[in-house]
Amino acid sequence: MTATHSSRMLILGSGPAGLTAAIYGARAGLAPIVVQGLQPGGQLTITTDVENYPGFRDVIQGPWLMEEMRAQAEHVGAQMMYDQIVEVDLTQRPFRLIGDGGTVYTGDTLVISTGASAKWLGLESEVLLQGKGVSACATCDGFFYRGKKVVVIGGGNTAVEEAIYLTNHSHDVTLIHRRDSLRAEKILQDRLFAHPNINVLWNKSVERFVGGGDPVGLVGLDLKDTVTGEISHIEADGGFVAIGHSPATEVFRGHVELDSDGYIKVDTGTTRTSVPGVFACGDVMDKIYRQAVTAAGTGCMAALDAERFLAEADFELEPA
Numbered sequence: 001m002t003a004t005h006s007s008r009m010l011i012l013g014s015g016p017a018g019l020t021a022a023i024y025g026a027r028a029g030l031a032p033i034v035v036q037g038l039q040p041g042g043q044l045t046i047t048t049d050v051e052n053y054p055g056f057r058d059v060i061q062g063p064w065l066m067e068e069m070r071a072q073a074e075h076v077g078a079q080m081m082y083d084q085i086v087e088v089d090l091t092q093r094p095f096r097l098i099g100d101g102g103t104v105y106t107g108d109t110l111v112i113s114t115g116a117s118a119k120w121l122g123l124e125s126e127v128l129l130q131g132k133g134v135s136a137c138a139t140c141d142g143f144f145y146r147g148k149k150v151v152v153i154g155g156g157n158t159a160v161e162e163a164i165y166l167t168n169h170s171h172d173v174t175l176i177h178r179r180d181s182l183r184a185e186k187i188l189q190d191r192l193f194a195h196p197n198i199n200v201l202w203n204k205s206v207e208r209f210v211g212g213g214d215p216v217g218l219v220g221l222d223l224k225d226t227v228t229g230e231i232s233h234i235e236a237d238g239g240f241v242a243i244g245h246s247p248a249t250e251v252f253r254g255h256v257e258l259d260s261d262g263y264i265k266v267d268t269g270t271t272r273t274s275v276p277g278v279f280a281c282g283d284v285m286d287k288i289y290r291q292a293v294t295a296a297g298t299g300c301m302a303a304l305d306a307e308r309f310l311a312e313a314d315f316e317l318e319p320a
Contacts, residue, residue: 002102002103002104003104004106005033005079005103005105005106006094006105006106006107007033007105007106007107007108008025008032008109008310009021009025009030009032009107009108009110009111009310010032010035010097010106010107010109010110010111011025011033011034011035011078011110012034012035012037012085012097012111012112012113013034013035013036013037013112013113013114013115013282013284014037014040014070014080014113015041015042015043015044015066015113015115015282015292015295016042016044016066016069016282016292016293016296016299017042017113017281017282017283017295017299018042018111018113018281018282018299019034019069019072019073019078019296019299020069020295020296020297020300020303021113021299021300021303021306022034022078022303023069023072023073023076023303024300024303024304025078025306026073026076026077026078028303030109030306030307031078031079032077032078032079033078033107034073035081035083035084035097035099036080036082036083037083037085037114038084040070040080041063041066041067041070042066042115043062043117043118043283044063044066044292045062045066046062046130047062047131047140048062048131049141049144050062050065050140052140052143052291052292052293053065053292065292081103081105083099083103083105084099085098085100085251086251087251088252090255090278093108093277094106094107094108095108095109095277108277108310108313109277109279109306110278110279111271111279111280111306112252112256112264112273112278112280112281112284113280113284113302114247114248114284115247115248115282115284116247116284116290117245117246117248118241118244119136119241119243119244119246120241120243121153121206121241121243123206123207123208123209125209125211126206126209126241128209128211129209129211129216129217132211132215132216132217133209133211133217133236133237133238134209134218134238134239134240134241135241136240136242137240137290138162138163138165138166138240139162139165139291140291141238142162142165142166142168142169142238142240143169145166145169145237146169146170147169147170147171148169148172148238149172149174149236149238150166150169150170150172150236150237150239151173151174151175151236151239152166152173152175152239153176153177153240153241153242153243154175154176154177154241154242154244155175155178155179155181155182155183155184156182156183156184156242156244157184158242158243159175159177159182159243160175160184160188160191160192161188162240162242163175163192163198163242164188164191164195164198166240167198170197170238171197173198173199174198174199174201174234175192175198175199175200176201176206176221176223176234177200177201177202177203178205178226179202179203179226180203201223201234203225203227204223204225204226205223205224206222206239207221207222207223207224208221208222209221209239210222210233217237218236218237218238218239219235219237220233220234220235220236221233221236221239245283245287245290247261247262247264247283247284249262249263249264249284250262252264255275256273256275256278257273261287263284263285263286264284264285265285266279266280266285270301270305271285271302276309277306277309279302279305279306279309280302281298281299281301281302282295282298282299286298
């Protein structure tokens with residue numbers, strides 16, 4: 001027989017947004033079920049030093065933080081399920097979702113917190129040096145490169161914004177782009193070109209991130225000229241890949257309204273989606289901030305929005 005799990009609040013995703021929603025939902029007596037997805041704990045499980053999450057004097061480890069959040073959610077009554085959702089039916093309540101092993105999950109409300117993942121270049125050296133000088137988030141990791149030489153790879157808004165942000169920490173920022181013009185908005189380009197501490201390398205692609213030292217860390221990048229094919233080398237202490245993010249929304253396409261980049265659209269100032277009773281929080285709906293603390297904040301909002309939705313729905317069902 002196919003197993004079925006039902007809850008007043010069903011949560012998809014177990015990063016800061018989903019687990020915060022679970023904590024608030026459990027404390028409200030909604031007995032939430034959290035379907036953790038392919039990467040339990042989200043992107044913080046592959047993040048080493050975390051220095052910008054409030055409440056901790058010293059640097060903490062991302063995996064440890066997510067373990068604590070999960071334990072807290074379970075302590076107050078949330079139930080964790082290890083599964084990946086492959087099919088959804090949001091046409092009626094309770095909403096019905098199916099895991100890849102056939103398990104059925106139903107929820108009177110649904111909180112989507114499936115997150116977004118950074119796009120990478122796909123280099124073996126990139127994988128080897130992630131967290132050792134190679135990053136996909138300047139806001140998260142830029143502080144660790146104060147006074148050091150850093151590079152940003154990309155040509156869109158994200159890359160330009162990250163290059164400008166990094167000048168808060170470094171007086172030597174290089175933007176590397178594979179073409180001879182940027183895709184970023186003109187106002188951002190104007191700020192970039194006007195900044196005395198930013199240099200741009202045109203028509204260059206990254207061939208290899210070069211490691212060295214003890215312990216091993218990024219020391220430079222091998223570049224290939226996209227026009228001539230010439231190989232060159234640039235020294236760097238930090239390399240930030242800024243070529244965009246991919247929200248994990250494919251299973252919801254056609255079921256909830258998405259924007260042109262695939263992020264779930266929500267009503268301004270809320271976590272309400274186009275489907276009543278379905279809420280979205282964290283990086284799956286936020287393509288601007290993408291921080292653990294903002295994800296947790298919207299997770300709180302989603303739980304409160306869901307609780308209010310249920311209270312109103314229950315009131316309408318009560319006999320006059």
